[in-house]
Amino acid sequence: MPSNSSKKEIVPTIEEAIQLAQQLPADRINKLGEIKGYIQSAIAEGKIPRLVFICTHNSRRSHFGQVWAKVMADYYGFTKVETYSGGTEATAFNPNAIAALRSQGFVISTEDVDGNPLYAVQYAETAEPQSAWSKKYDDPKNPKADFCAIMTCTEADEACPVVFGASARVALPYVDPKKSDGTPEQAATYQARSLQIASEMAFLFASL
Numbered sequence: 001m002p003s004n005s006s007k008k009e010i011v012p013t014i015e016e017a018i019q020l021a022q023q024l025p026a027d028r029i030n031k032l033g034e035i036k037g038y039i040q041s042a043i044a045e046g047k048i049p050r051l052v053f054i055c056t057h058n059s060r061r062s063h064f065g066q067v068w069a070k071v072m073a074d075y076y077g078f079t080k081v082e083t084y085s086g087g088t089e090a091t092a093f094n095p096n097a098i099a100a101l102r103s104q105g106f107v108i109s110t111e112d113v114d115g116n117p118l119y120a121v122q123y124a125e126t127a128e129p130q131s132a133w134s135k136k137y138d139d140p141k142n143p144k145a146d147f148c149a150i151m152t153c154t155e156a157d158e159a160c161p162v163v164f165g166a167s168a169r170v171a172l173p174y175v176d177p178k179k180s181d182g183t184p185e186q187a188a189t190y191q192a193r194s195l196q197i198a199s200e201m202a203f204l205f206a207s208l
């Protein structure tokens with residue numbers, strides 16, 4: 001059963017994501033099924049399922065994947081699932097992505113304000129904050145083996161045909177919200193991409 005620990009501010013976004021999850025096309029369901037297979041195998045082997053979301057800059061889509069996968073894993077009772085993110089290069093967690101998550105109910109605080117800031121991302125008072133900053137996918141803080149690599153952009157998918165140490169590798173690309181930067185559609189585009197990823201993570205963990 002879903003947990004009731006979510007902060008009330010994020011509940012409407014979770015509920016909207018669950019509704020959207022019922023409308024996913026078959027090709028996305030098939031891809032999510034590959035991730036589901038990895039999680040089921042890890043659990044069956046007594047291992048902790050670990051998901052690493054990878055895009056080029058680790059600034060937008062991969063962070064959305066990391067935080068929403070943890071939210072939905074906890075929501076559906078899979079509290080031991082660990083989520084991470086990384087890029088083929090390191091830049092910074094994009095401010096527009098941070099703004100989108102805040103608008104959807106996350107509490108995000110800055111722990112380090114250098115050029116590549118470190119953030120604490122929290123969705124519930126009882127939930128452990130997630131550390132979020134831009135890093136390469138093979139960063140020492142990320143798992144080195146027994147994880148599922150989830151490629152959230154086509155560029156990273158092509159640049160990393162092999163992710164060493166991964167037990168599974170799944171291409172699950174999303175359109176980059178960066179295309180809306182500096183336009184009147186910026187906020188709405190980032191929120192929509194975050195919600196899309198939330199809906200697919202909701203489908204994934206509900207199906208388990």
